[in-house]
Each structure stands twice: as C-alpha cells, then as structure tokens.
Amino acid sequence: xxxxxxxxxxxxxxxxxxxxxxxxxxxxxxxxxxxxxxxxxxxxxxxxxxxxxxxxxxxxxxxxxxxxxxxxxxxxxxxxxxxxxxxxxxxxxxxxxxxxxxxxxxxxxxxxxxxxxxxxxxxxxxxxxxxxxxxxxxxxxxxxxxxxxxxxxxxxxxxxxxxxxxxxxxxxxxxxxxxxxxxxxxxxxxxxxxxxxxxxxxxxxxxxxxxxxxxxxxxxxxxxxxxxxxxxxxxxxxxxxxxxxxxxxxxxxxxxxxxxxxxxxxxxxxxxxxxxxxxxxxxxxxxxxxxxxxxxxxxxxxxxxxxxxxxxxxxxxxxxxxxxxxxxxxxxxxxxxxxxxxxxxxxxxxxxxxxxxxxxxxxxxxxxxxxxxxxx
Amino acid sequence: xxxxxxxxxxxxxxxxxxxxxxxxxxxxxxxxxxxxxxxxxxxxxxxxxxxxxxxxxxxxxxxxxxxxxxxxxxxxxxxxxxxxxxxxxxxxxxxxxxxxxxxxxxxxxxxxxxxxxxxxxxxxxxxxxxxxxxxxxxxxxxxxxxxxxxxxxxxxxxxxxxxxxxxxxxxxxxxxxxxxxxxxxxxxxxxxxxxxxxxxxxxxxxxxxxxxxxxxxxxxxxxxxxxxxxxxxxxxxxxxxxxxxxxxxxxxxxxxxxxxxxxxxxxxxxxxxxxxxxxxxxxxxxxxxxxxxxxxxxxxxxxxxxxxxxxxxxxxxxxxxxxxxxxxxxxxxxxxxxxxxxxxxxxxxxxxxxxxxxxxxxxxxxxxxxxxxxxx
Numbered sequence: 142x143x144x145x146x147x148x149x150x151x152x153x154x155x156x157x158x159x160x161x162x163x164x165x166x167x168x169x170x171x172x173x174x175x176x177x178x179x180x181x182x183x184x185x186x187x188x189x190x191x192x193x194x195x196x197x198x199x200x201x202x203x204x205x206x207x208x209x210x211x212x213x214x215x216x217x218x219x220x221x222x223x224x225x226x227x228x229x230x231x232x233x234x235x236x237x238x239x240x241x242x243x244x245x246x247x248x249x250x251x252x253x254x255x256x257x258x259x260x261x262x263x264x265x266x267x268x269x270x271x272x273x274x275x276x277x278x279x280x281x282x283x284x285x286x287x288x289x290x291x292x293x294x295x296x297x298x299x300x301x302x303x304x305x306x307x308x309x310x311x312x313x314x315x316x317x318x319x320x321x322x323x324x325x326x327x328x329x330x331x332x333x334x335x336x337x338x339x340x341x342x343x344x345x346x347x348x349x350x351x352x353x354x355x356x357x358x359x360x361x362x363x364x365x366x367x368x369x370x371x372x373x374x375x376x377x378x379x380x381x382x383x384x385x386x387x388x389x390x391x392x393x394x395x396x397x398x399x400x401x402x403x404x405x406x407x408x409x410x411x412x413x414x415x416x417x418x419x420x421x422x423x424x425x426x427x428x429x430x431x432x433x434x435x436x437x438x439x440x441x442x443x444x445x446x447x448x449x450x451x452x453x454x455x456x457x458x459x460x461x462x463x464x465x466x467x468x469x470x471x472x473x474x475x476x477x478x479x480x481x482x483x484x485x486x487x488x489x490x491x492x493x494x495x496x497x498x499x500x501x502x503x504x505x506x507x508x509x510x511x512x513x514x515x516x517x
Numbered sequence: 518x519x520x521x522x523x524x525x526x527x528x529x530x531x532x533x534x535x536x537x538x539x540x541x542x543x544x545x546x547x548x549x550x551x552x553x554x555x556x557x558x559x560x561x562x563x564x565x566x567x568x569x570x571x572x573x574x575x576x577x578x579x580x581x582x583x584x585x586x587x588x589x590x591x592x593x594x595x596x597x598x599x600x601x602x603x604x605x606x607x608x609x610x611x612x613x614x615x616x617x618x619x620x621x622x623x624x625x626x627x628x629x630x631x632x633x634x635x636x637x638x639x640x641x642x643x644x645x646x647x648x649x650x651x652x653x654x655x656x657x658x659x660x661x662x663x664x665x666x667x668x669x670x671x672x673x674x675x676x677x678x679x680x681x682x683x684x685x686x687x688x689x690x691x692x693x694x695x696x697x698x699x700x701x702x703x704x705x706x707x708x709x710x711x712x713x714x715x716x717x718x719x720x721x722x723x724x725x726x727x728x729x730x731x732x733x734x735x736x737x738x739x740x741x742x743x744x745x746x747x748x749x750x751x752x753x754x755x756x757x758x759x760x761x762x763x764x765x766x767x768x769x770x771x772x773x774x775x776x777x778x779x780x781x782x783x784x785x786x787x788x789x790x791x792x793x794x795x796x797x798x799x800x801x802x803x804x805x806x807x808x809x810x811x812x813x814x815x816x817x818x819x820x821x822x823x824x825x826x827x828x829x830x831x832x833x834x835x836x837x838x839x840x841x842x843x844x845x846x847x848x849x850x851x852x853x854x855x856x857x858x859x860x861x862x863x864x865x866x867x868x869x870x871x872x873x874x875x876x877x878x879x880x881x882x883x884x885x886x887x888x889x890x891x892x893x
Contacts, residue, residue, distance in 0.1 A: 180837075180838075180841045180843060181834065181837060181838065181841075181843075182838055182843045182844075182845040184843065184844060184845075185844040185845070185848075186845070187825065187845065187848065187849075188829075189825075209837065209840065209841055210812070210833070210836075210837040214812070214813060214833070217813065218813070218815050218831060218833050218834075219815065224831070224833070224834055224837075225834065226829040226830055226834075436586070436590070437590060437593065437594070439593075439594050439595065449563065449565075453564075453602040454602055455594060455600070457586070457590070457594050457600070458557065458594075458600055458601065458602075460586075461556075461557060461585065461586040461600075462556075462557065462558055464585065464586075465556045465557075465585055467556060467557075467558045467560065468558075468560060468561040468844060468847060468848070469558040469560075469561070469562070469563065471844060472561075472563065472844070472848070473563075
C-alpha cells in the first residue's frame with residue numbers, strides 16, 4: 142500500500158473487522174458508509190451537514206462529472222474537494238458502471254466504451270487510461286479501476302468474459318495510475334455469483350497489487366440471498382490487510398449482513414434518493430411519510446434519532462411538506478436517512494469492538510420486525 | 518397598543534425610522550424584512566438558517582395553510598410555531614390577497630369570498646371572522662385584517678369600492694379578533710394611488726384602532742414610480758407611533774425607497790423565489806448564475822457576503838449545480854438572497870441610527886450602477 146494510505150484493523154468479531162483507513166485528508170472509520178455526491182453534491186445536503194451526520198468520506202461519480210461540468214474544468218477550478226466544498230477524503234468510481242446503465246448508444250470494445258452523453262448528446266470515449274486521468278483531474282483520494290459490471294442474471298460465459306476484460310482493464314488502470322503519493326487505487330473483483338470466477342478475479346487483482354479491493358458486480362439484480370451467498374466466500378479471497386469495499390450496497394440489512402461477512406466500505410444512493418421520495422429509514426424499518434396515517438401525528442419520526450428532522454419536527458409536518466412538494470421535505474429526510482446510516486455504521490463499529498456483533502445483529506432485526514410505532 | 522406588543526423608535530433620519538418591536542416571542546429590529554414561509558416553510562431553508570441570516574420574524578400565508586394542512590390541524594399540533602420549528606414571531610396575512618390571485622371560482626360578497634381550493638378543488642368561505650379564527654388557530658403573533666386588494670391599474674370607483682369594503686371588513690376583523698394578550702392586530706390601508714382614498718382609509722383605520730398599520734394595494738402592477746409617489750404621502754397618514762408595514766414589497770431598491778418614506782416592515786417572496794431560479798442579489802445588482810459567463814469563474818458570488826454560498830463556493834460551482842438541477846442550488850441561493858436582504862436591512866438601520874441614510878442610499882445606488890464584476 143502507498144505510504145499515504147494505511148489501513149489499521151483495530152478489532153475483529155468473526156469475519157467482521159473494525160478499523161481506520163488513514164489518508165492525508167483525514168481518517169475513515171470502518172465499516173464506513175460513503176454518501177454519494179454524484180454531480181458534485183450529496184443531493185439536498187450541504188457538505189457541513191453531511192459531515193455532521195458522521196460521514197468521513199463521500200463518493201463522486203466520474204461519469205456524471207466528466208460530462209458536466211467536465212473533469213478538466215474541475216481541475217482548473219482547484220479540484221473536486223474545493224469545487225464542492227468537502228475537505229475530507231473522496232472516493233470516485235471509474236465511470237464503468239454508469240456508462241453501461243445511463244449512457245446512450247454505448248459501444249464496448251477492448252479499448253473501452255464509446256458512448257453518447259445523456260446530458261447533451263456529445264460522443265465520448267471512456268477507457269482505463271481516460272478514467273485514471275479523469276479521477277486524477279478530480280483529485281480523488283481513492284481511485285477505482287475501470288471495469289465492466291454486467292447486470293445479473295447473466296450466463297456464466299458472459300460474466301466470465303466481462304471479468305476477464307475487467308482484469309485486463311485493471312492492469313491498464315494500474316499502469317496508467319502510476320505512482321501518486323497521497324492517492325490510492327482500488328481494484329475491483331468481478332465474477333458474478335461464481336466461486337471459480339471470483340477466485341480467478343481475486344488472484345489477478347492480487348498479482349497486479351492494489352491499495353484496496355472492491356467487490357463489484359453485486360446488488361445488480363441477483364437478490365439478497367444470492368448476494369450473501371457470494372459474500373460468504375468473495376471477501377475472503379481478497380487480502381485481509383486491505384480495505385474491502387462492496388460497491389453500490391445497499392439497504393441497511395444488506396450492509397449488516399455484508400459487514401458480518403468481512404466488508405469494510407459501502408456506498409449507496411438509497412438514503413438520499415429515498416429521502417426525496419418521502420421514505421425514511423428508522424430502527425423499526427422504513428416509514429413512508431406520504432402515508433395519510435402521519436397526517437395528525439405529533440410524534441417525531443424516530444425518537445432515538447438526533448438529526449434535525451427528528452429533533453425539530455412532527456411526522457405530521459414531514460407528511461405535510463412532502464405532500465406540498467416543499468424542498469425542506471427532501472432536505473430533512475435526506476439528512477435523517479444519512480444520519481440513520483451513519484448511526485448504523487457507528488453501532489456496527491462499536492459492536493465489533495466489543496465482540497458483540499451477533500447481539501447487535503439480533504437486536505437490529507428484532508427492532509425491524511416490530512415495525513413502525515402504532516398509529517395514534 | 519396591547520401591552521404585549523410595543524414599538525420603540527430609537528432614531529429617525531428624515532421620515533425614516535429605526536426601532537424595535539417587542540413581542541413575547543422576541544424583538545423585531547426595524548426596518549425589518551420578513552422572509553415568507555408560505556406553506557409552513559421558508560422554501561429551501563431550515564428555520565435555524567433563516568434565523569442565522571438575521572431574520573427576527575417570518576410571515577406565514579393564511580390561504581395556503583388553511584387549505585393544506587388546515588388551520589384546525591395545525592392548532593391540534595400545537596400551533597404554527599411548533600409545527601414549522603420557528604420560535605420567533607410570526608406574522609400571518611389574512612388570506613385576502615391570495616384568495617383573489619390563486620383561488621378558482623371565487624365569488625366576492627359583503628360577507629366575504631367563496632372560492633374553490635387550488636389544491637384539491639374543495640369549496641371554502643373566507644370572511645373577516647374566519648380569517649381571524651384561522652390566524653388565531655395558527656397562533657400568529659401579528660394578525661392582519663381581512664381585506665380586498667384590487668390589482669392596478671383599476672378605475673377609481675373600483676378602488677374606492679374595494680377600499681370601503683376593506684374598511685367594513687377591518688371593523689369586523691377588529692371585533693372578531695377581540696382581546697388577545699400577546700397578539701397584535703394590524704389594519705391595512707387601501708385606496709390605490711389616490712391621496713383622497715388613502716386618507717379616508719387611514720382615517721377609518723385610526724378610528725377603529727390597531728396595533729400597527731399596513732399599506733396594502735401597492736406593488737400590484739403600478740410600477741415603482743407610482744408606488745413611490747403614493748408612499749410620499751400614504752405612510753404619513755398612519756399613526757407615527759405604530760409600525761408601518763408595506764405588504765409584498767419588494768425589490769431591494771423598492772425597500773430602500775420605502776424606508777426613506779417612513780416604512781418599517783416588509784415581506785416578499787423575491788429572495789427565495791429568485792434563489793430557486795438561479796438569480797442572486799448582490800451589492801452590484803442581480804447576478805444570473807445560469808449565464809455561461811460564470812462557468813469557469815473561481816470567484817465567489819459576492820466577496821463581501823458572509824453566507825455559506827459566498828464563503829464556500831465559486832460562481833462556477835453555483836452555475837454547475839443550477840444547470841444540473843441540483844437542490845443545493847436553490848438552497849445556497851435562497852440562503853444568499855435572504856442574507857443579502859437582511860444585510861440590507863441592517864445597513865439601513867445603522868444608517869438611520871447615524872443620520873446617514875442619504876449617504877447609504879447614494880452608495881447603494883452607486884454600487885448597483887457599477888454592475889457585476891467583469892468576466893475573467
């Protein structure tokens with residue numbers, strides 16, 4: 142690992158690990174949840190408020206930022222940290238996932254992906270080399286390899302082809318990344334649900350050598366049971382002394398299950414996206430604020446939560462502003478959901494430190510099984 | 518004036534006054550600008566951030582709140598202050614203006630206005646008595662009389678008819694308001710641009726007796742010159758020892774001109790509405806952030822402003838998030854614009870206190886005449 146990024150495991154409980162990633166821009170407590178700041182903003186949040194929820198690191202999307210406002214422009218403006226006013230660590234994805242899910246007229250080749258921008262119709266080419274260049278221009282602290290992530294279900298030949306291409310691209314990514322003190326490069330394991338393909342992918346990545354290792358190609362349609370079955374073996378194939386990052390995951394119970402299986406880092410748009418559609422995550426499960434049952438309810442969304450939405454407002458208010466289409470609805474619920482996720486991670490870290498992860502997990506599932514508080 | 522609301526004039530400069538309105542919920546420094554919290558939220562702002570800009574009081578809209586979520590519901594939930602998490606003073610309008618501009622199938626009679634809700638099509642009746650009841654249910658600190666405000670231009674007979682009706686409604690409002698320690702009732706002068714009608718209206722209002730006096734029926738299409746011509750005499754007709762409130766005004770230069778003519782209170786949706794459409798108020802005039810000239814500009818919107826938008830971000834960022842449709846655009850620009858308005862009011866108060874309003878006004882206009890900073 143480059144001297145500028147270190148990972149210290151402070152406690153384990155079974156396969157679960159609790160630790161700290163140290164970067165020049167600050168420490169990242171693991172297991173960590175990274176809020177997604179797609180286009181230079183964690184939607185509906187000011188960065189100081191993202192920090193206040195307990196987030197140590199956020200994620201930026203190469204695909205969105207390269208198209209608007211453009212990586213060269215952000216570089217001229219002093220990099221992504223200054224641009225979006227976030228001075229902590231930033232991880233950027235490679236653009237590989239979004240280019241396959243969002244771009245139009247995409248054409249995949251050994252070289253990379255040629256595509257049409259969903260923003261303005263212009264033609265672009267994304268390759269491992271260009272992805273490394275863009276992430277360098279953005280000033281990303283943790284850079285991800287350019288890979289191809291097939292949606293599941295897919296036949297094994299297709300998953301194998303994509304994994305092999307991704308491994309060739311991983312080698313090109315490493316070569317293009319070069320030596321960048323203070324910045325880390327993570328490889329991405331592919332191979333779908335196959336033990337054999339995952340093992341082969343992990344072996345290739347270890348040969349190339351990375352600062353951290355992501356598990357890609359999950360949470361893409363396979364369902365939680367299949368994902369957990371894969372996570373029963375996939376993390377173990379990756380170096381134990383490096384951070385393991387499960388990309389694009391997930392729901393709270395996905396995260397709890399993945400932490401138990403040895404994953405250290407997560408990202409997902411769910412807390413912010415749900416916040417904008419009136420859905421709140423609570424210890425007792427998902428609460429839909431648009432439901433009329435909240436119309437006259439003077440109680441807070443979650444009595445145990447210290448976020449502004451729960452400290453300052455009733456469910457009736459949250460219901461009202463969602464129904465009225467007011468921006469404060471998305472602002473408050475995004476904040477609450479991010480707070481919920483960070484509280485969950487803090488709970489997981491503490492449980493692992495105390496060797497009480499099983500009890501934590503049981504209590505987590507029991508509270509959710511209770512369901513929301515009774516209507517008044 | 519009721520014991521619970523007092524107005525102390527601390528300095529004058531010509532007709533301009535600087536003072537403090539004291540209410541049980543806190544002091545209001547005048548000249549005061551009241552951000553508009555139409556439907557239980559100052560759009561795109563958290564209330565603690567509205568407070569941080571320097572706002573002492575906000576405005577709520579009776580028309581919107583009676584339709585959704587409903588005045589009786591807000592009362593059951595503990596009143597508007599608790600509902601929207603704002604513990605400072607709240608002034609509510611009477612619903613009279615919005616019912617004529619927003620409602621469908623409205624029918625005006627001596628009794629009041631019958632109309633169809635623009636939210637859900639239900640039929641409602643708004644009268645002076647019902648308006649007082651709604652404002653009581655909301656828990657408003659400063660209650661406005663129910664009036665009819667005709668759009669201008671209108672012929673004098675129509676303006677006179679509306680004024681006379683409004684004066685009969687003012688008497689009914691006063692009777693219905695009754696005695697409510699801790700709460701104030703403001704009368705509203707009508708009469709369009711006519712000196713004679715304004716004088717007659719003021720005389721009627723003084724006979725009835727109110728805690729404060731609003732100037733209604735301006736900023737409704739007559740233009741700034743006609744408004745100022747009316748403000749050259751209208752405020753003088755109202756009791757000098759009571760606050761004078763110019764409803765729905767306005768642009769920064771409208772406010773400066775009205776303060777010079779003896780007005781103490783203002784409200785307007787402009788700072789928040791403009792903030793959501795990419796327009797920013799600065800000392801050097803209006804800046805349109807959607808303009809491509811800002812795309813690569815690393816400079817802050819306004820170097821002299823202490824708001825988060827100006828402290829933390831470049832014009833290039835503000836341009837980007839507006840173009841990308843990100844919520845943070847409306848959040849940052851609403852905050853900036855509200856900060857600009859509150860800084861303007863603070864500047865006016867200080868200038869009046871020092872007897873330097875003319876110099877302030879000259880500098881205000883000179884900076885605007887300069888225009889925005891040169892493109893890079």
